Amino acid sequence: MTASKTVLITGTSSGIGLAAAVAAARAGWEVVATMRDPGKAGHLLAEAGAVGAAGRIHVERLDVTDPAGIQSAVARVTAAHDGLDAVVNNAGAGVVGTIEVAGMDPVRAAMEVNYFGVVEVTQAAMPHLRASKGRLVTVTSVGGVVGQPFNEAYCAAKFAVEGFMEALAPVAATVGVRVTVVEPGAVASEFVASQRLDVPALVAGAGPYGPALQSYIDRARQSFGNAQSAAEAAATVLEVLESEDPPFRAQTSEWARGFVGTKLADVDGSAVQGMTAQWVGAR
Template identity: 55%
Template sequence: MTTVLITGTSSGIGLATAVTAARAGLTVVATMRDPGRDGDLRAAADRAGVTLDVRRLDVTDPASARACVEGVRETYGGLDALVNNAGVSNFDPTMEMSTPEALRANFEVNFFGVIEVSRVAMPLLRAAGGRLVTVGSVHGVVGQPFNEAYAAAKAAVEGFMESLAPVAAAHGVRVSVVVPGFVSDTRFGIFPDINRKTIRAASGPYAPAFDAYLDWVCGPGWEGAGQTSWQVADVIVDALTAPDPPFRIPTGPWASRYVAGKLADPDGSAVQAMARTWLGATP
């Protein structure tokens, strides 16, 4: 039975992915920084009639990542798949409000944490001929105003994984980045009025642009973009189980159209085929 480790499962996409993967017959190690926040996850698992192995993993702590992956190896004899889902968002005009410390904290979770967990898991994934799936964002393909730090971190993750994918494939590991758009039932999709007032007050010369941007986000700009975390989870589990998943997997028609507006190779197949020839593969 396939064993998959999923980060950031206390809520949202991670919670839905853990339950969906377990329903699909996978053995799920559901991790989170604070296992004391597992109530919603366990309740969802109970409703679905599935069992999860909940463990602690702080993606910003290399020792925690090593201990968790080693514990999985000891319990299950290996690891077949990793889903990098843990992440944080920020929503403010970076040039006016964010401190260097806040920007670095964003990258610690959204970029360096992803890379560290992937690094320590890779020997087990190589041994299993496994899967490495990372939750990206349309913001990592098309930069988003007032989401500069988050967009930059997600773009860095996509660049890293795109570079890693042909090397990993040469060792039997398939790498994919799942690209959601607007996820309506997570905190990433909530723009409370108090945030608007607070951010606008601190935006200085950027306040008019911020007002126009948020009017677009909360109005027609994201029309058709909304998905639930459970719909995104279905796409992630497909990436774990499909015989030959592409590198980049938008989670629906809206996300596909959105990234296609920038990319001539929307699912990354052409770039990956070209890159594999650089490593000696036959075209």
């Protein structure tokens, strides 16, 4: 690839987005690193500076729940960089809870960030990706393939993104745009963020689902104890960006491949239900 290629990445203030921005800049891409609050770009710029790539990082404000802001940001970026060669939809937010107790607000909020935000950015970017015959990469999750207890809202949004992209991919290919979803499992940066949860209060507030939630949280903590780093997950994003023939679906680890593979081979749903039932102490 040449240094003239430009990629826009959402959600780059931390985690996979930050690591992907640094990796792409280090590889020679001009990286438009977007985030809701550009004042939080310090860590990103320091990491990029440490590998000699800060000059290829261009921070832009973009809130994926603001349609007008998305259109404005994409217009600014394409004007400044004479087009756009790739987009990485990475911005997202998790939510823990179950519908009877949590209600509808978390579901709507999760869909706004994790689904509609992706659709809005994609819609704004597609004319420019079509012109460059570029790449559209979306960071989803193994939770976009396997429904996980107490992640109903999050998994619903990620399932929606996967369905959207799977349907879009052959259509986009007719105009030269390659579409890929990247599916991480547990990532260490997400574990750090999860520690801000008040687990006792969450369990107490879960009513009849409290014991199952505690069982799930105990299992999740064990899983995050073996989490991969954000940089390891971001390596898959970069690989997809630079591949001559990227796949539609790419996992970021062997564990994620096995986990997703369980679902994709599970015609009647019994394998996944048997697995996830154990996580919540169901018999």
